[in-house]
Amino acid sequence: MRLPKFEHLQPTRLDEAFDLLERHKGEAKLLAGGTDIIVRMKHRMMTPKYLVSLSRIPDLDYIRSDDGALKIGAMARLNDIGDHPVVNKDWAILAQAARSIGSVQSRNRATMAGNICNASPSADSAPSLIALNSQVVLVSKGGERILPVEEFFKGPGETAIKAGEILKEIQVPKMNPKSGGYYLKYSMRGAMDLAIVGVACIVTPNGKAGYCEDVRIVLGAVCPTPLRIREAEEALKNKAVDEAVLEKAARIAMDESCPISDVRSSAEYRKKMVKVMTRRAFNKALSLAKAK
Numbered sequence: 001m002r003l004p005k006f007e008h009l010q011p012t013r014l015d016e017a018f019d020l021l022e023r024h025k026g027e028a029k030l031l032a033g034g035t036d037i038i039v040r041m042k043h044r045m046m047t048p049k050y051l052v053s054l055s056r057i058p059d060l061d062y063i064r065s066d067d068g069a070l071k072i073g074a075m076a077r078l079n080d081i082g083d084h085p086v087v088n089k090d091w092a093i094l095a096q097a098a099r100s101i102g103s104v105q106s107r108n109r110a111t112m113a114g115n116i117c118n119a120s121p122s123a124d125s126a127p128s129l130i131a132l133n134s135q136v137v138l139v140s141k142g143g144e145r146i147l148p149v150e151e152f153f154k155g156p157g158e159t160a161i162k163a164g165e166i167l168k169e170i171q172v173p174k175m176n177p178k179s180g181g182y183y184l185k186y187s188m189r190g191a192m193d194l195a196i197v198g199v200a201c202i203v204t205p206n207g208k209a210g211y212c213e214d215v216r217i218v219l220g221a222v223c224p225t226p227l228r229i230r231e232a233e234e235a236l237k238n239k240a241v242d243e244a245v246l247e248k249a250a251r252i253a254m255d256e257s258c259p260i261s262d263v264r265s266s267a268e269y270r271k272k273m274v275k276v277m278t279r280r281a282f283n284k285a286l287s288l289a290k291a292k
Helices: 014-023 037-041 078-083 085-090 092-099 112-117 126-133 230-236 243-256 266-291
Strands: 008-009 028-031 050-053 063-066 070-072 135-140 144-147 153-155 166-172 180-186 197-205 210-222
Touching: 008 126, 014 028, 014 050, 014 063, 014 166, 050 126, 063 085, 070 085, 070 112, 078 085, 078 092, 078 112, 085 092, 092 126, 092 180, 112 126, 126 180, 126 197, 126 210, 197 266, 210 230, 210 243, 210 266, 230 243, 243 266
Parallel strands: 008 050, 028 050
Antiparallel strands: 063 070, 070 166, 135 144, 135 166, 180 197, 197 210
8 A cells, every 4th residue: 555645854953843833834744753643544544745754853862861751752652662771670560651651673673752642542652641641842933831631632533633733752751659650451352452441550658558549540542532430530549459359449440431343343342341440450459469
């Protein structure tokens, strides 16, 4: 399947990229790794006349810890995030999510910024980023603004990015060292396939046996956008979490999900799996927290 005709533009500075987006407004798309946009172009889901690549703009591929926060540049590759020793030590749930996306070959090109900018309901990095209370830095000629990742998604394929803006950086706050986090993905072919259901869970014990100081639960692939289940979180906080309490929280998550039926799964099956996977993700996150 051939690509539609387009012109590949390769600025070497951010201000050049802004000028190109302004000059070709409505006809240009940004290109990072290209693993999503090229596929969509091949299937004629989009036909931009211009692709503005970020690959030649220096210093956008960083992954660094700065004052306890993790900062990920727009061109940081998924494999580099998944293999990074600091990310694996202090933000293990994010490294795990990065490794769950696609094949090794695609992760060598794909970026986390591109994964969330594609705004697929099944984007594997999104639930973990939201559970971690992450933010994105959006830059334009007019300056920059910072937006929580939870507010970044507006619908399938739709984000809060305005015309002329570029997602420059993802910022992830310091994770509580007592917390355990886990991203559980269910798909037909493991990492090689899109998630049928995804659940990110972060648990912080409070030192009292069976009690949790904090819990965060975020679902992916079962709503138009990633969905944080605050009611289920509250059902687990500051309570002795036994089977009945966990069952109640998992049922809340199932009830709040609103999946569709497609070629990969029925809506009914997805709902049932939300309940199962919420329980599993919580138990795994709790076991990782207890192991610290």
